[in-house]
Amino acid sequence: MPVARPEPQEPRVIAHLDLDCFYVQVEQRRNPALKGQPTAVVQYNDWKGGGLIAVSYEARKFGVKRSMRGDEAKNVCPGINLVQVPVSRDKADLNVYRNAGSEVLVVAILSTKGKCERASMDEVYLDLTDAAKEMLLESPPESSESIFDEATKSNILDLPSDVGEREENVKAWLCRADANYQDKLLACGAILVAQLRVKVLEETQFTCSAGIAHNKMLAKLVSGMHKPAQQTVVPSSSVQDFLASLPVKKMKQLGGKLGSSLQGDLGVETVGDLLGFTEEKLQEYYGVNTGTWLWKTARGISGEEVEDRLLPKSHGCGKTFPGPKALKNHSSVKSWLDKLCEELSERIQSDLSCNKRVAQTLTLHARASKENESNSVKKFPSKSCPLRYGTGKIQEDAMKLFESGLHDFWGSRNAGWSITSLSVTASKIFDIPSGTNSILKYIKGPSSDASSAILDSSSTPELTPLVDNNLYMTPVHEQCEPSSINEECGNSISAKQCRSIEGKGVPKKLSKVQGTGSILKFLSQSQPAQHEKRNFDGLICSHQGPESSSGASEAEQHGRDNINTAVVHSSGSGNTWMLNVEDIDPAVVGELPLEIQREIQGWIHPSKQATPKKRGSTISSYFSPAGR
DNA sequence: ACGGCTAACACT
DNA sequence: TAGTGTTAG
Known part of the structure; x- marks a missing residue:
């Protein structure tokens, strides 16, 4: 159930960017002959023509809907082009879409200052508050003539849209001198977003729609209101009327059972109807958190922040x-x-x-x-x-x-x-701390190609024996190729890009991507808090195998005795590795820096440890040596 | 035979 | 924590 967040004091400018029928656009870019044609993307063609997962606007005119079967789509729209989702390993593989989505993120990031949140493969939130303020100070929209062209095509909620006059009205609204501060910020936001959308189109060939409002909820709510390739602005003065007549089911989070319950149990049909209930009443029905959330939602209030996150959480x-x-x-x-x-x-x-x-x-x-x-x-x-x-x-x-x-x-x-x-x-x-060198440096000499060090079938021949012994996993090697979105790193932002962004004076927005997070953070996630204080200079332990249900011992309930993978970081060399401790080959351990060797020897042969450590005081005490 | 495949998040 | 359930595109 949804939960209310404390809302920021200052009014913000938030945008929600939404790629139009994204999978279709990706396929149309791949095969330009599909542009302007009724097209749908379909997966698994063997049963009733497969299921549609994206439908072009041309096809929608024929009544083709997502969730139709390919066969049905053909019936209502005989001329439709059905493109299949790539298949690998006998299942749908969405990577091309993931990667294409990242391209948009990159553009957004490079051209916008402020937070940027990947909401899904084809959706992004932006916090444009600072950028809008700056614009208002330095180059406020003043005359109708100077307004960025795409911005004049905005839809402003509540602005009378007489056909012939529309653009003039929008221009006037955008640079209106008598507007309140909030609306002026919103106008700047609208201009920024218009510029961004044009840039996205230029650099990726994708069109998108956007919503611009004072919070995430409202921005998201209207980004889909005028599609495709349009944007919609929600001035705070129009929020109330807008919500008053909006069916509850249209609100994010209310599209499911909660929304049905509002309708069925409370007779709430529109968001406006919710205003008839006190916060306490709503809390009685739905609990404190959800009750408060509903109460605020009815008033267009949402404290949710735009997260600074470009990568998926799972x-x-x-x-x-x-x-x-x-x-x-x-x-x-x-x-x-x-x-x-x-x-x-x-x-x-x-x-x-x-x-x-x-x-x-x-x-x-x-x-x-x-x-x-x-x-x-x-x-x-x-x-x-x-x-x-x-x-x-x-x-x-x-x-x-x-x-x-x-x-x-x-x-x-x-x-x-x-x-x-x-x-x-x-x-x-x-995130793990960035290491500058590959472990291969120690195994094969400094000139090794770090990028070949990934464990798996893709490994180089020389590495194969190591892999077979299950020695090493994942040396954390150099960042992948810059700028170009390559196959492996398509769904992420490269190091070079990060740097070029920082070079532009954009403040630290990519710190997460760069993996500069503290090792302490990692430790605190995987170990009891008491260990956070340990001087681990170098070592972090995490990861265990699954419990074998049969062998669940008393020890396992303490949850620490089956650790067999470690993340090792040496502050001396600046390297980070992950090891499967259970499989460590002493011969290879010998190649590692001394400080690491000692620690690993401790894991494998506790008795041989140079400096025996008190149980409970070191990471190694949590590793259960073979035969325990 | 089902909408399929991802994701995020809150609650317990 | 691990596991469940809801929501969304």
């Missing part, structure tokens, strides 16, 4: 197996899980190498139904465990998670279940 891969496709034995589950895990592994590896972020948790979700059983009450439980890097390990762990979930779901019976969907997710992603 990565997930999933697939459904409807009806006859349901999976009914372990081997089919395993083979699908393997594919999903391969994709997931690829994605977190590229997140690591491009963004210097590690994921800490692996979660498995499944849906299951029972054979002829009536609509089974029981749900397949989701299961999670610490995430270990490496495709094989992820596959192994995911399968264990599945077995564990299946056991809860199905007991010890061994047949009769059927799985209708599977998904794996990597979450709890943290």
Whole structure:
């Protein structure tokens, strides 16, 4: 349920940018012959023509809707072009769209100062407050003539839009001298957003729509109001009337059960109807938090801040197996899980190498139904465990998670279940401190190509034995190629870009992307608070394998004795590595800097430790040596 | 046979 | 924490 946030005192200028039927635009850019044509993007063409996930505006005129089948679309619009989503490993692969979405982010970031939040693959929030203030000070919109052309096409809520006069009215509104301060800021915001949209179009060929308002809620609400390729402004004076007649279901968060409950239980049809309830009354019905949120929402108040975040907080891969496709034995589950895990592994590896972020948790979700059983009450439980890097390990762990979930779901019976969907997710992603060199420097000499050091099938031949021994994961190597959006790092922002942005005097907006976060942060996420104070100069421990349900020992309940992956940071060399401790080969350890060697020796052979440490005072005491 | 595949977030 | 449920595009 939604929750209210304390709202900032100062009025802000917030924009919500929304790419128009994005997947279609991506395909149209790839194949320009599709431009201006009725087009839809469809996935899985084998059953009834596949499901539509994006529809061009030309096709919408024929009544084609998302959620139609390809066949239905053909019926209502015989001339429609159906483009299929790329498939890899027998599942839809959305990477091309993710990457295209990042292009837009890059443009937004490069041309805007202020916070920028990736809301989804095709949506961005911007906090333009500072930029708008600056514009108002330095180059306020003064005469109609000087207004940026695209801005004059804005839709201003409540502004009478006589056909012939519209643009004149908009111009007048944008540079009106008698406007209050808030409206003037909004006008500046509108101009900035218009410029940004033009730039996005020039640099990516994508059109987008936008909403400009004093908070996120309102900006989002109107960004879709005039589409495609248009923007809408919400002056504060028009908020009340606008909301008064707005059906509750249109509000974000009220499109589902909560909205239905408002209608069905309270007779609230429009947002305005909500005004008839006191905050206390709403709290009685929906709890303190949601009650307050509803009360504020009805008044157009939203304190939600634009986050400074360009990267997703989790990565997930999933697939459904409807009806006859349901999976009914372990081997089919395993083979699908393997594919999903391969994709997931690829994605977190590229997140690591491009963004210097590690994921800490692996979660498995499944849906299951029972054979002829009536609509089974029981749900397949989701299961999670610490995430270990490496495709094989992820596959192994995911399968264990599945077995564990299946056991809860199905007991010890061994047949009769059927799985209708599977998904794996990597979450709890943290920045790791940037290291300047690859571990390969120690193994192969300083001239090694750092970029080949990623664990996996893509590794170079020389690395293969190491990989087979499961020694090393993920040296944190140099950032990926600059400026160009390459395959691996398409969904992120490169180091060079970060620098060029900073060079432009834009304040620190990319600190998260650069991975300069403190190692302490990482530590505090994965270990008890008491350890935050330890002088770990160098070492961080995290990550465990999944519990084997059978071997759940007393020790495991303390949650610390099965640690087997470590993130190692040496302040001396400035390097950071992740190791699978369980598999460390002493021969390779010998190549590492001494301080690291000592620590690792401690993990493997506690007795040989040079300086025995008190249990509980060091990271190594949390690692359970073999045979424990 | 289901809309499929992602994501974010609040609650417990 | 891990696990559930809701919402959205």
